[in-house]
Amino acid sequence: MRAVQITEFGGPEVLRVSEVDAPQVGRGQVLITVDRAGINYADTHQVENSYLSKTELPLIPGGEVVGRTADGRRVVALLGSGGYAEQAVAHAPYAFDVPDGVSDGDALALVLQGTTAWHLLKTSTHLQEGESVLVHAGAGGVGSLAVQLAKLWGAGRVIATASSEDKRQQVVKLGADVAVDGSPEGLKDRIVEANGGRPVDVVLEMVGGRTFDESFDALARFGRLVTFGAASRESAAAIAPSRLMKGSKTIAGFWLADCFKTPALLGDPLRELFDLTVAGRLRPLVGGEYPLSEVATAHEDLRARRTVGKLVLDPTR
Template sequence: MRAIVMKAIGGPEVLQAADAPEPQLPRAHRMIHVRKAGINFADVHVRTGTYLADIELPYVPGNEVMGMDDQGRRVVALTRGGGYASQVAAHRMTTWPVPDEVTDEQALALTLQGNTAWHLLYTCIGLTPSDTVVISAAAGGVGSLAVQLAAHTGARVIGLASTPERRTLASELGAAAVIDSRSDDLTQAVLDAAGGPVTAVLEMTGGRVHEQLLATLAPLGRMAVYGYADGTPGTAPGRMVLERSLTVRGLWLPHLYPVRGALSESMTALYNLVVAGQLRAITAHQWPLDQAADAHRALEARNITGKAMLHVD
């Protein structure tokens, strides 16, 4: 089969197209004939050796796919690697059929990033209509969906985005206010936009941004952490957490893979919102499989809005 194979840790150039053996099919797994493979920032961490789980080289990256199963059904699946390939074995608990009313691209956008947005908002911070929530990377794959879900819930959304075009998109998706994520004093910028401290934050940048957004939380505020795009995981100061009775909770989606019903329920809810026209999946960025390196360069350069994917078939 055709695949993107990493033989070393490094820059985008280590993503090389090659012929690879077909995957084994363990018990309770299904073979997926891949049409599209999702690209996520987690894949950059895999490539650079900063991922939360160890990998063994040579390695085929990619944790989500859309394609056909052996029964000829359109499906999406979450995997533990192997997605940048023409075939992948996926566990039946993390494989779902795609409704006829949902396109291939929409379904893939919902699989990893949609489920992440859903569980950040509803599992981690328990979003309610009374919340004011700050959403990092509000025009990105997770962020663009989270903005819409939060606004649909009735919460007030403060979006962060790095360019005027991205800030316009976040506003169109439902953010009540959008600020420049590169602001020197991000804490004050958020407080000004929100009219005071906020009740919830979704954070994926790490480092100084993590610290500045933590400082925007009101007493009893909640922060959900789902990444560290700048390469430095954030650290929540214990004194601040205690003084304000803050909750800081991480989310690494694979921990939900074995939880029966958790992802199937959120996947169904996301499908229903798309079919009802209440959730828009932004899917403009696609590359052929053998241009995976170019896709990673675009992702690292922050040139992506919405979902990035590889076209495999």
């Protein structure tokens, strides 16, 4: 079968389509004929071996697929790897039936990035009605869903960052009250200004480095910041305990993989997200579809922040 298999770690240049053996199905697993595979920013880290969990070679990247099982079920599945291929194997508890009214792109946007946004707001920061929320990379896969969910769940003011004026306009159309330039220089002041001169209650942060530092400084009393990525590939400054105590601030971390031992932590939020999508109350943003043969271009575009929403691969091309 055709698949993207890497034999060395590196950037997009190591991503090449190869002919490989079809995956073997073990006990408790299902074989999926892949209609579309999802692309995540975490994949760029996995390919260069800078992800939270280390990877062994050779590797077929890709953590999510949508397609058909041998008995005809249309499912979206979470995988450890192996998604960038014509066929993939998933453990049965992590292959979720996709309802009518949810497209392949929608399903891929919701299964990982949607459940991440759900947990960031409900589990990690415990968003309360009327609170202000700052969503970094509001035009991205997680961000575009988090903006909409925050509004649905009663946030008082939703502020998003984005890297271009076009993206900022798009985020406002999704429901953000205001969108600002996400570059680190002067970011704290722009955040506070966007919130009517007040610090913010909740921050969803996935850039790292100076962006993390500026965002922390923009937190209100009893504010909560959750970090779920490091797109800048930079480390933030150390936070002394006294800085947490003053203002009673909280920093949390979130990694969706920590939900994998309890399938209900994925399945229950996903069903809620599917229902919202079918009802027209949630609109996953599918930003682009690439042939499998252009996977390197997809990674280049993602890393350069030229994309919006969810990116998908078509393994048939």
